[in-house]
Amino acid sequence: MPSLRDVRRHIKSVKNIQQITYAMKMVAAARIKRAQSAILSSRPFAVKMEEMLADLGAELNEDDFKTSGVCDLFEGGFYSDSVGLLLITSDKGLCGSFNANLLKAAVKWLRENREKKIYCLAIGKKGRDFLRRLKNLNLEMEQELIGIFPKISYAHAEMTGEAVTNLYRAKKTAKITVIYNEFKSLIAQRIVCRDLLPLEMHIAGLPAKAVVAGKTSASGEKLRDFNFEPGKNLLLRALLPRYIKAQIYRMLLESQSAELAARMNAMESANKNAGELIDALTLKLNKTRQAMITKELSEIVGGAEALGG
Amino acid sequence: MENKLLLSIVTPERPLVENKPVDFAVLPAYEGEMGILPGHISFVVQLKEGILRYREGSAEEYFSVHGGFAEIHGGRISVFAETGELAKEIDEERARQSYQKAKDALSMRGEDIDLDSAQAALRRAAVRLKIAELKKRRK
Numbered sequence: 001m002p003s004l005r006d007v008r009r010h011i012k013s014v015k016n017i018q019q020i021t022y023a024m025k026m027v028a029a030a031r032i033k034r035a036q037s038a039i040l041s042s043r044p045f046a047v048k049m050e051e052m053l054a055d056l057g058a059e060l061n062e063d064d065f066k067t068s069g070v071c072d073l074f075e076g077g078f079y080s081d082s083v084g085l086l087l088i089t090s091d092k093g094l095c096g097s098f099n100a101n102l103l104k105a106a107v108k109w110l111r112e113n114r115e116k117k118i119y120c121l122a123i124g125k126k127g128r129d130f131l132r133r134l135k136n137l138n139l140e141m142e143q144e145l146i147g148i149f150p151k152i153s154y155a156h157a158e159m160t161g162e163a164v165t166n167l168y169r170a171k172k173t174a175k176i177t178v179i180y181n182e183f184k185s186l187i188a189q190r191i192v193c194r195d196l197l198p199l200e201m202h203i204a205g206l207p208a209k210a211v212v213a214g215k216t217s218a219s220g221e222k223l224r225d226f227n228f229e230p231g232k233n234l235l236l237r238a239l240l241p242r243y244i245k246a247q248i249y250r251m252l253l254e255s256q257s258a259e260l261a262a263r264m265n266a267m268e269s270a271n272k273n274a275g276e277l278i279d280a281l282t283l284k285l286n287k288t289r290q291a292m293i294t295k296e297l298s299e300i301v302g303g304a305e306a307l308g309g
Numbered sequence: 310m311e312n313k314l315l316l317s318i319v320t321p322e323r324p325l326v327e328n329k330p331v332d333f334a335v336l337p338a339y340e341g342e343m344g345i346l347p348g349h350i351s352f353v354v355q356l357k358e359g360i361l362r363y364r365e366g367s368a369e370e371y372f373s374v375h376g377g378f379a380e381i382h383g384g385r386i387s388v389f390a391e392t393g394e395l396a397k398e399i400d401e402e403r404a405r406q407s408y409q410k411a412k413d414a415l416s417m418r419g420e421d422i423d424l425d426s427a428q429a430a431l432r433r434a435a436v437r438l439k440i441a442e443l444k445k446r447r448k
Contacts, residue, residue: 038322041322041323041324042321042322042323044317044319044324044327045319045320045321045324045389046321048317048319048380048387048389049389051380051387052353052378052380052387052389055353055380055382056353153322154320154321154322154391154392157321158391226351226352226353226382227350227351227352227353228352228353228354229338229339229340229343229352229353229354229355230339230340230355234355235353235355235378238355238378239378242378242391246321249321
């Protein structure tokens, strides 16, 4: 039987923990609003970017494309036995299964590619530590970005984008895969594992061109007469890296929101559990106290009876 | 609305201007400044660091944009810049300091400086200073 003091101490410690989880929940809730609005305000930029890329692609013909110097970023670029991984995790824990699920997905991916040389870019402390712990793998850390959440800016995306493109070009990796958490809703995140590079053809409206040359002009409305400055090739060369960066920026924002949402949920349930624990402990405390009083009473009565005899 | 252009300027972090009707706009295009009036031919340009300005009635507004693209199509101008600032957000003192810093970095020519980025920083600071100057003159 624990003494009253022990139970009281236990209750107090649980209460302290509850206070912390409550505060963390509130902080996450406050931040998530900002993170969501950041996603929203980055959307026009991404949409414009895609529109322009499509316009540019529609104007471009096969030869231009081949000489533009960026066609190595598209499908069918390199064939080699090395691959790249961009792993976006959080810096801090206490966010439920957020990181665990990500790392599980990463393990699966690593297992699929274990024969190959793997180059890694890690964003977030958890992912970096995980990759560092790995052994028996042909793995090389290319870049790590720590402590950028929850204040990410486009500069981070720029840095990562450059690293990714450089890695792709310099090491001639077959592909670069990104694993991150997508923000689906406040209560659900989705693990996304997809290839960042090489780019798919369709983003520049190119397959329509390659398959049926007359298609765009037949539809009529798609045909716009654009002038370009500087030339189309130069534009495409300048635009594509930015497109990649914009994508990475979006992923970072998604991951940030998802992390906050996961943390909010985890803290919410931790808070609830603490409440239940406190209730149970309080009950126990009261029972113990009552039992003690009863015992004392019966002792007094017993003593009085013995004296008064 | 017939003789107006609709101007939108977006950066990855936020939209700066959305569908604002303007009379006239000047973009810092890749090969020199480019003035745009309603009825301009469809055009896609890359931008460099510079001042983007537009006029609406008698009011004139300045922005600094640092690299990006603009698409002119059917009475609309969509600019997307990596970074952009309203003239009133620019802090002259800070711009001057960063200008000095960039200049120092360039003149030192140490081994570990990134020449491209230092030059880019210098150009950015120069644009900011210029805008700050324009702002003062208008007052």
